[in-house]
Amino acid sequence: MNNVSIDDQTPSTVENARDWIQILAKYRNPSKVRSIFELAVSVVPFVLLWAVAWWALSVSYWLALGIAALNGAFLVRLFAIQHDCGHSAFFKNRYANDWVGRVLGVLTLTPYDVWRRTHSVHHSSSGNLDKRGIGDVHTMTVREFQSMSKLGQLHYRIYRHPIVLFGLGPIYLFFLQNRLPFGLMKAGQKYWTSAMCTNAAIAVMLGLAIYFGGFMPLLLVYLPTVVIAATMGVWLFYVQHQFEETQWDDDEDWQLHDAALHGSSHYDLPVVLRWLTANIGVHHVHHLYSRIPFYRLTEVLRDYPILAETQRMTLVQSLACVKLQLWDENNRKLLSYADARALYGTK
Numbered sequence: 001m002n003n004v005s006i007d008d009q010t011p012s013t014v015e016n017a018r019d020w021i022q023i024l025a026k027y028r029n030p031s032k033v034r035s036i037f038e039l040a041v042s043v044v045p046f047v048l049l050w051a052v053a054w055w056a057l058s059v060s061y062w063l064a065l066g067i068a069a070l071n072g073a074f075l076v077r078l079f080a081i082q083h084d085c086g087h088s089a090f091f092k093n094r095y096a097n098d099w100v101g102r103v104l105g106v107l108t109l110t111p112y113d114v115w116r117r118t119h120s121v122h123h124s125s126s127g128n129l130d131k132r133g134i135g136d137v138h139t140m141t142v143r144e145f146q147s148m149s150k151l152g153q154l155h156y157r158i159y160r161h162p163i164v165l166f167g168l169g170p171i172y173l174f175f176l177q178n179r180l181p182f183g184l185m186k187a188g189q190k191y192w193t194s195a196m197c198t199n200a201a202i203a204v205m206l207g208l209a210i211y212f213g214g215f216m217p218l219l220l221v222y223l224p225t226v227v228i229a230a231t232m233g234v235w236l237f238y239v240q241h242q243f244e245e246t247q248w249d250d251d252e253d254w255q256l257h258d259a260a261l262h263g264s265s266h267y268d269l270p271v272v273l274r275w276l277t278a279n280i281g282v283h284h285v286h287h288l289y290s291r292i293p294f295y296r297l298t299e300v301l302r303d304y305p306i307l308a309e310t311q312r313m314t315l316v317q318s319l320a321c322v323k324l325q326l327w328d329e330n331n332r333k334l335l336s337y338a339d340a341r342a343l344y345g346t347k
Helices: 017-027 032-056 061-086 094-108 112-125 142-147 150-160 162-179 189-213 216-241 256-262 271-276 283-288 294-303 305-309 315-323 337-344
Strands: 266-268 312-314 326-328 333-335
Touching (some): 017 256, 017 283, 032 061, 061 094, 061 112, 061 271, 142 326, 162 216, 189 216, 266 305, 294 305, 326 337, 333 337
C-alpha cells in the first residue's frame, strides 16, 4: 500500500514515519526575533516571581511558598528552552544555543553538556528494548518481570511507585544525580567540566541568596520552585513515552523513525499549560524531527491535522498512565500489574 498521496505527496496516514521527514524539515528554521521574545517572556516573569516571593516572606511564609510553587511552571518553560538549545533548534547559531543552554542549566540544576549527551542517547534509542538505561524511565517486559526473584520484583515495584517516580525521583535526579556526569564518567573531560562548572555557578547563586536573605529564601522560595518544576518535568517525560499504545521493539526490529513517531505521545494540554510547557506535549513530532523549534510545533499540527490526532492524550486521560508498568511483547502494549497477572499469572 502506498502511504503517499499522488496529488500533493503528503502522507495520507502516519503508518510510515519516514514519509514525514521531508515535510517536517521545512519547519526546522528558527526565528531569532521569535526565539529572543520567547526567552524574554520566560526569564522576566521567572525573575519577577522569584523577587515577589522573596518580598512576600516579610508578609506571609505561606504566600511566599505559593508564589514560589507557581514559579515552578516558569522554570519548566526555561527547561524546555534549554531542551531546544540542546537540539540546536532555538537559534541557528550553535554557539548561541550552547551558551543560552548552559546559563539556563544553572537555574534548572542541569549541566547542559551532560544532559545534551544523555538526551541524544535517549532520542537515538527510545523504544529499543536492547538499549534501555540512559535517559529513560526503566521499563521491564512481562517476561523479564516474571523471571525475576521476589526481591527483584519488589525493587522494580518500588521504583515504579508514584511516590518514588514523581516524589523522591525528581529530587534525587535534579539535586543529586545531576551533580555528577553519571553514565559519562569515561566519556571525556568535557562532561566533568560541564557538571563542575554548573555546580560551582549554583553554589555561587545559593551563597549570594543566603548572604543577602538568610536561609528562608532558600527554603521557602528556591527549593519549592525547583521541586515543583522537577516533579512537573518528570511527569511530562513519563507520559510522553509511558502510555498504553506506545512502542517498544527488540533491536533487530527497531526502526528509529517509527519508534520516534509511534512511541511518543501527543499530550494535548489546556492552552495555559501548553504555553508553560513550551509545546513539549507535541512530543511525537518532536521525536520525529527534533530540530523544529518548540514554537513551530503547533504549525505542524495546524497544517497536518492527522498528526494532531496521532497518539493524542488529554490531561485527564494521562492520569491512567500511572498504573501502567510492564511491556507486553505479545499484545504490544503497556500493562498494569493486575492486567499482567490476569493474562499471564504474573505475581
